[in-house]
Amino acid sequence: MISRKRAAVVGLGVVSALGMTTKDFWEGLVSGRCGIGPVDLFDTSLYRTHIGAQVKGFEPLEYFTKKQLSRMSRCDQLGLIAAKEAVQDSGLDLDKLAPERIGVCLGGGAGGMLSGEKYRRDLYLNLHKPRPSRLIPFSPSVTTDYVAQEFSSEGPRATVVTACSSSSTSVGYAADWIKNGEADIVITGGSDAMCELTYAGFNSLRAVDERPCRPFDAGRKGLSLGEGAGILVLEEMSSALARGAKIYAEIAGYGIGADAYHMTAPDASGEGAARTIIAALSDAGIGPDDVDYINAHGTATKFNDAAEAAAIKRVFGERNIPVSSIKSMIGHCLGSAGGLEAAATALTVFSGIIPPTINFENPDPQCDLDCVPNKARRADVRTAISNSLAFGGNNTTIVIKKA
Secondary structure, three states: OOOOOOOOEEEEEEEOOOOOHHHHHHHHHHHOOOOOOOOOOOOOOOOOEEEEEEEEEOOOHOOHHHHOOOOOOOHHHHHHHHHHHHHHHOOOOEEEEEEHHHHEEEEEEOHHHHHHHHHHHHHHHHOOOOOOOHHHHOOHHHHHHHHHHHHHOOOOOOEEEEEEEEEHHHHHHHOOOHOOOOOEEEEEEEEOOHHHHHHHOOOOOOOOOOOOOOEEEEOOOOOOOOOOEEEEEEEEHHHHHHOOOOOOEEEEEEEEEEOOOOOOOOOOOHHHHHHHEEEEEHHHOHHHHHHHHHEOOOOOOHHHHHHHHHHHHHHHHOOEEEEEEOHHOEEHHHHHHHHHHHHHHHHHHHOOOOEEOOOOOOOOOHOOOOOOOOOOOOOOOOEEEEEEEEEEEEEEEEEEOOO
16 A cells, blocks of 8 residues: 655644734734624624624735735735745745645635625715726635735645635645645645625624623623634645754644535534544544544534534543634634634644633533633643534544644
8 A cells, every 4th residue: 555645734824813923823822812802894883793803903005015905805815914924934935846736725715705895885885986806806716816826836726615614624635635746835724804794694693692702601602703814834744854844733634524414503413523523533544542632613602512512522432632712712714714723723733732712601511521711721732633613514624743
């Protein structure tokens, strides 16, 4: 049997409600800082809630020219900023590499919807001709194209759109490209920006909390929407070792599956999510006893948290394995959530620090887990998993190991 190549994480770039860099992101997570607050991207006065994990203090002209911005959505901007940081962090000079060996695989969600909403307001409400360029970035795939263009990538390219598991699935696919020899370098993860459509939708579903979300807490009332970008640079392991790269972790395996149960609600038994976790462990060639930490999907909705807890119990039994949800600090970033959480999990493996689940006040018997409440914890985390459980039962689990 021919052994496959290995996918090393050699670069990270993150833009989130905790700041514009990976350093801001990680320091915020470790300190338990909450990035959830008032939203001013659009008028929230008509909605039940008025908060979210918005990227604040972001001045696009500090990063792009006016000409570039005329054709870029907020999603594109966040994604490109994170991608540039990740590539710089990797120490790679992509200009010196064969462009056909560089791939880009990103997860997407609302994409340029915020720009589309601005176009609609200009067209119907402001009584002046809107700029057609606002519609250029409407598709979720445009961010992938901008990143590929920025780094002259001529290798495999894909955009994954499976709701909240989009970016996790993109990381799994990207690792496959490395392992199967289809690419030497892959820029992966995802970017997503808040927009009024998703904000209104989750409010109408009554799936959002009026205060910062409380994953796994007995009093949880829903999620807090967020935005941002989490980008990872993957490199074939032997190449990374040969050049002495800083290796954060290894993407050892992943599993994908579907509940085929309901368009929005998860299968309460956790059977579908458990099946995905088991598939990921099998792909990585490990068993449940090898896992030291779980980065949970942990949306803070009543049914999702309970279903994920049930799935974890199905796979890991009564092991008191640490489980935490960083959505308590950066909100639910939808199409980019998996990229941000994969970056956080890689940093956990790299540093030996488990970020907490903040806003945790009252344990829920339905979520009888070690939720690492409110304070980060030091631990020897050699192997971790990151779960993403999306609408439609689109489930993905990534296995991330110490390199």
